[in-house]
Amino acid sequence: MKIAVAGKGGSGKTTIAGTLARLMARRGVDGMVAIDGDSNPNLALTLGFPADSISSLKPMPRSVLRRFTDEEGQKRVGLADPPDVVLRHYGIGAPDGITLLLMGTIDHAGGG
Amino acid sequence: MCGAHAAVRTLVGELVEQNSHPTMIDMEAGLEHLSRGTLRHADCVLLVIEPYFKSMETGARMTALARELGIAHVYALANKVRSRSDSEALQEFCRKRDMSLLAEIPYDEALLAAERAGRAPLDFQADSPAVAELQRLAGELDSLGGAKR
Numbered sequence: 638m639k640i641a642v643a644g645k646g647g648s649g650k651t652t653i654a655g656t657l658a659r660l661m662a663r664r665g666v667d668g669m670v671a672i673d674g675d676s677n678p679n680l681a682l683t684l685g686f687p688a689d690s691i692s693s694l695k696p697m698p699r700s701v702l703r704r705f706t707d708e709e710g711q712k713r714v715g716l717a718d719p720p721d722v723v724l725r726h727y728g729i730g731a732p733d734g735i736t737l738l739l740m741g742t743i744d745h746a747g748g749g
Numbered sequence: 750m751c752g753a754h755a756a757v758r759t760l761v762g763e764l765v766e767q768n769s770h771p772t773m774i775d776m777e778a779g780l781e782h783l784s785r786g787t788l789r790h791a792d793c794v795l796l797v798i799e800p801y802f803k804s805m806e807t808g809a810r811m812t813a814l815a816r817e818l819g820i821a822h823v824y825a826l827a828n829k830v831r832s833r834s835d836s837e838a839l840q841e842f843c844r845k846r847d848m849s850l851l852a853e854i855p856y857d858e859a860l861l862a863a864e865r866a867g868r869a870p871l872d873f874q875a876d877s878p879a880v881a882e883l884q885r886l887a888g889e890l891d892s893l894g895g896a897k898r
Contacts (some may be wrong), residue, residue: 639772639774639791640794641792641794642773642774643776644804644811645779645804646778646779648778648804649854652860653854654797656891658773660887661891664887666771666834666894669770670762670771670772672774673775674761674776675776676754680775685869687867689867699756702760710885714756719767720767721768721769727773740757
């Protein structure tokens with residue numbers, strides 16, 4: 638089951654996503670992955686990382702994506718490695734057995 | 750379009766499509782991930798709305814976009830519900846706009862206090878009213894997931 642939490646800024650979606658992920662993990666949902674797709678890495682806090690540890694968490698580097706040309710000659714962008722390899726390399730162990738993936742700061746050079 | 754945001758969106762979309770784990774995604778604010786199809790491989794989209802018109806209206810637009818993507822389970826989650834009249838307004842709006850309201854999370858001072866203390870709500874006060882409603886919701890989602898785990 639892949640669940641996305643969306644909404645306006647300030648609606649509380651990050652608090653809900655983080656808390657729900659942990660509650661589901663505690664119910665026995667195994668191997669839960671939490672993806673922080675927001676540009677502010679706040680999901681880590683609601684998952685239970687101490688506030689002063691958050692700045693040291695490593696987001697995924699741009700190199701997880703690569704450009705390639707598909708069978709029809711179309712240029713596309715996709716994962717450079719299989720998802721389990723990405724999880725193993727960049728997944729951050731969170732409380733209740735959750736693996737956190739941080740996207741937040743992939744190449745912020747372009748600004749918002 | 751901003752390249753950095755597009756890259757993040759691509760990466761989220763690929764991970765949602767390809768990884769085989771149960772996954773919880775905290776999306777960026779706004780509509781783009783729905784209008785651009787980033788979430789087309791999600792099984793369930795939870796749209797967080799608050800009990801005021803603009804927020805509910807955004808939720809209705811997002812509901813339509815998520816359904817267009819063919820996502821099987823699209824629900825509204827009300828947050829920061831303070832009163833009976835909040836609750837009635839939410840229920841009436843959702844009924845009129847054909848949205849299915851899966852949970853009403855009460856306004857909860859404990860969440861603010863947790864945020865100020867730099868702690869997760871679950872570690873700060875596990876029995877707070879908001880966490881209790883999320884607990885109930887986790888059970889519903891778990892049974893919804895069933896075999897899809």
